[in-house]
Amino acid sequence: MKLSSLKGQTAIVAAALTLAFAGAAHAEVPSWCGPNKASLALLDGYGGNSWRLVTTASGAAEAALCPSITDYQYADGQGNTQKAISDIKSMAAKGVNALVVFGDAGPAVLPALKSAYGAGSVVVPYRVVVGGEEGKDYTKFVGSSFVDDGVSWGNWIKSILPDGGNVLFLSGPAGNSQGTDELAGMKQVLDDSYVFLNPAPFDVTNWDPALTQQVLSAEIAKNPKIDVIVSDFGPSLVGALATFAKFNRSIPAIATSDGNSLGCFWADNHEANPDFKLFTVATGNDNVRLAVQWAIAEATGGTPPTDKIFKAPVFEDSVSGQPNAVQCRADLPGSIYLSAVMSADDQAKAVNK
Template sequence: MTYSTIAKMLTVSAGAIIAGMGSVSIAKAAPPAWCGPKKATLALLDGYGGNSWRQVTTASGKQVVDLCPSITKYEYADGQGDTQKAISDIKGMAAKGIDALVVFGDAGPAVLPAITSVHKAGKVIVPYRVAVGGKEGKNYAKFIGSSFENDGVTWGKWIKSVLPKGGNVLFLSGPAGNSQGLDELKGLKSVLGAEYVFVNPEPFGVTNWDPALTQKVLTAEIAKNPKIDVIVSDFGPSLVGALAAFTKQGRSIPAIATSDGNSLGCFWQESQASNPDFKLFTVATGNDNVRLAVQWAVALATGGEKPTADIFEAPAYEDSVSGKPNAVQCRKDLPGAIYMSSELSPEDQAKAVGR
């Protein structure tokens, strides 16, 4: 058999195989319903993006964008905690032709004029999580909130289950007067009766969600209050460095109702045996709030189907008492600064925070 004959046979065989595959195709996953056919560009804008929570949130938002082939360009801007830069970022993204903007308005109503100008220019702009004031349809296309009051209710119900006769409650939140903390307190007080005494300054201990300030505030409260039965905090990982203040005074770490974080979960696993009162309950820390906001922005910009929800409700995540819906989680092989409740995989979170 000559070389040319063999070559001809191989060519015919390959053609037959390919022909036989004619009815078989490599199916691509259909885009989600909120991804419409119209091409558009999208930007995610943070008022402050300089911590691991924001880095994970940003990566989560990008993951959602990647599900929609109609989004032809994605950009990100970090306001770096500077209100003027955040305003400039919003205006700048619109000026360069971005069609849809998802905005974490850390500065609140201070960024509303910029948001309103972009909305009036015909862009799709969706602020989320932090209330910026204004009205939907007049100042922006849609506001995607988070039910912080629901978090307070969830925490309150758990506190009643572990302290049915009441007790002393220390509530810590972020900056003075922040709406998240006020809403959480409203939820707590809707569940907890007079037998639960709040020992913190009204309306909450101010920590700015900063671990160093949290340690300072918690140390002062421990010295001031010989009996603290439960700590409520809306950013659990910031507590970790401060909780040793209890053991230094020969006291057990009390029950904690908070949001989840890998560092907190690992700390509980290491500490609970020597701290008999240290029960832990968490709600999901809320990185996935951005997913709903991006879905809305994409739907409005591309002509997709609008999501049915417009408020993110963080589900309960860990309970050291019941183990439901999860026991306390810890991945010692990964950074402490990730959030096991996030839909983004722990490994992808580690990449997002640069570890």
């Protein structure tokens, strides 16, 4: 199999892809891998953090399960919408048979997706809503059920605070669909006895640790009673949680997504913070695997998956220990995600290259 990336891609990405393909070389051929030979490209709108590195390596590992994929390519839009659009157009122009696209820029990339689809490529955007219609503008949209995450968080909050409480909800950029969907899920479960302290619909953090710390410090100063924090990217909280000590307050309960850095922080700090309960859902690196399966099935004549929505399972609960107690691999980087299918040790190799 040929493995390549666009000129200018980092050695980190290349190493992650090589690792993924080497690790999957002898796996059993799955039903979604058909007999027709095809090329596949994974295109990120932004690939420059550990979550994306693990996700990139996971996508490559899934593609490597199909021997019909004869060429695998990767492109990083580097947070630049115009570059992301150019990458999509370039891959289609080169005749790549299937494109799996993390469209960070949302509907801004839709015309490029539509063009690639019209030119004959299988086009599968995933996770970020890009607008348009399946079968008209692209082949298939593979989403993630963020509403389910909100329901899971809401049910746990009710279990630890049956009489209601004060909730602080932190999400990413203003208006992002992930945060609004998660809030809708929580609202299905939580009644008016649960008061959201943040501005509606959520405190904006851009999933940036530095901004998260600023936002959380301001909220702690304004609100003498925070019973639970909900965040849709747990690792971004780690640097901010120490702020509670500056106010001589226990870290409250947290409902979020998993990350090794967060699990290890809980292991080191929960005894000194009696209110610090932790509940996580899987951070969702494996959403890419479902998207890759769909793209390969369509491009190679395989059997498509039965699902087109990735549902992140509950991962950790410090209260019940089910399905897992809080996980920490202190011997490995904080920037890995123990809920992912890829082994922790392989993730560490991917993010450290």
